[in-house]
Amino acid sequence: MADKTILVAGTYDTKDEELGYLAEVIRGQGGCVLTMDVSVLGDPSQPADVSKHAVAEAGGSSIRAAIDSGDENTAMQIMGAGAAAVAQELYRQGRIDGVIVLGGTMGTDLALDLCAALPVGVPKYIVSTVAFSPLMPPERIPADVQMILWAGGLYGLNTICKASLSQAAGAVLGAARAVEPPERDRPLIGMTSFGKTVLRYMVALKPALEARGFEVAVFHATGMGGRAFESLAAQGAFAAVMDFAPQEVSNHLFGGLSAGADRMTNAGRAGIPQLVAPGCYDLVDFTGWQDTPAELKGRETHAHNRLLTSALLNADERRQVAQAVCGKLAAAKAPVAVLLPAGGCNEWDRPGAPLHDGEGLAAFCDEMRAFCPENAVLHDLDCHINDAAFADKALEILDSWIASGVVKTG
Structure with a gap:
């Protein structure tokens, strides 16, 4: 039949x-x-x-x-x-x-x-x-x-x-x-991240969010993952987003693995509340098996594997990323919370780690504070993005949104 x-x-x-x-x-x-x-x-x-x-x-x-x-x-x-x-x-x-x-x-x-x-x-x-x-x-x-x-x-x-x-x-x-079509029996939270070697907040956040009655979808922000994330955001599929790895914005600015010009815009257009943090904002990913792009030569790099290499942005470029992120968030039609972890934004970005640049991180944070749009609330955090304090703060903000009705749980 x-x-x-x-x-x-x-x-x-x-x-x-x-x-x-x-x-x-x-x-x-x-x-x-x-x-x-x-x-x-x-x-x-x-x-x-x-x-x-x-x-x-x-x-x-x-x-x-x-x-x-x-x-x-x-x-x-x-x-x-x-x-x-x-x-x-x-x-x-x-x-x-x-x-x-x-x-x-x-x-x-x-x-x-x-x-x-x-x-x-x-x-x-x-x-x-x-x-x-x-x-x-x-x-x-x-x-x-x-x-x-x-x-x-x-x-x-x-x-x-x-x-x-x-x-x-x-x-x-x-x-x-x-195929098992996506169910809509629980509100869905969309989260962006990378593997646990570089970003680890999802390890704590996923079970905590599920305990609150949410389904959680974590998108690998290497171009295609961001495309999927933005596609679902444009459809209004998420109750809220935790866009904690917007590196594809940096990639788009500087010729890396872009998810498109509309990255970090569709949730805001759809009226979806956004929690945002700058995971891996300081890196530009390029194809590891090709020659290093001319504009990225001479920088500190990290070969993640034979497919993917990351190059470190300088302070001026990080300021450009901050301005681009703030510009995208300014158009949002729902609440926005920006979490700014002053202790570093990926596991290679710690004092003593190979890609740490304290001056570059400070420049980025200063630019975020200067250009954060009026519709966003900026939370300065004295921790690293992979510390428990970061995940705790994200849950605290989400819980306040749930209590006020900004985020629906059913």
Whole structure:
């Protein structure tokens, strides 16, 4: 019996055979298929469930306008916007349980928009000739998307590309069957952090928050984790956030592993109360297996592993980070508490530790005090971010918000 429905999307004028094969595999495993044509010039061999005309209209335009633009990039952006809108509405109506999109560079560009429109937890698969390529900037990659390289499949079916296509078809159907969608039976607190070797507050905070009736989701703030955090914040998924590792703001300013320009803004826009601290604000992460970026050469660095290296910011750059953080918080529509641990902001930032810079830390703290917006309350703490006193203060502030009704527990 067919149990889950997968949206199969692509340019049916040029990839009809390959898309048909994906649908055949899904149906052969007992799944249902809903097809969406995102082509512009040609037509599929059989009408799609969602036509290219419906897609273009959902993008606020028409196929004729896409053709008349005379520009394939403009045309595909029309279709990308429409495909995202259609997919989002189909999911809202309960008509699809997952999505798979097939494409080269054009189809992949569209697929990123389509998948980004669906909530975290909805199975999303992209079969692409440029999967895992540096062509895709991190800020465009949806938080929980899956990709597989469409090897040997640029034009027509063969045994090599069928191996990729059949894996992806089985994976998206299996994911749709197995996924446990996020529950909303408890209020959710979103927290940012890194591993326990550098930031440890979550070890104390998670059980304490759960004892207060919250579910806690901790996001690894290395670019994609921040993207997921911001995506959920924009949806209003959190009762409160503990954004204690905003290093991605520093990364975005200085060319590191960015989570996008909107990092540290969506909770405030959504009216979600924010507790904020500067965990690892003083570091910029870059790809460890590449050469050190020219602007970061000559600095103290820490090779976390073969993938990731961190470079230390100087005092002037830390002041820029402070100003950027304060500017983002100034737009918040709900209470903001800033916790400023004067004893250091990561485990390598202690007296005697390899990346400690007391003058740089003092410069950052002074700038935070000078530019902290009026809508935020700044709490100077005479402790390190990994000390028990930091976690205790965060809980004290949260408890006061719960008592005053700022944060809801049910």
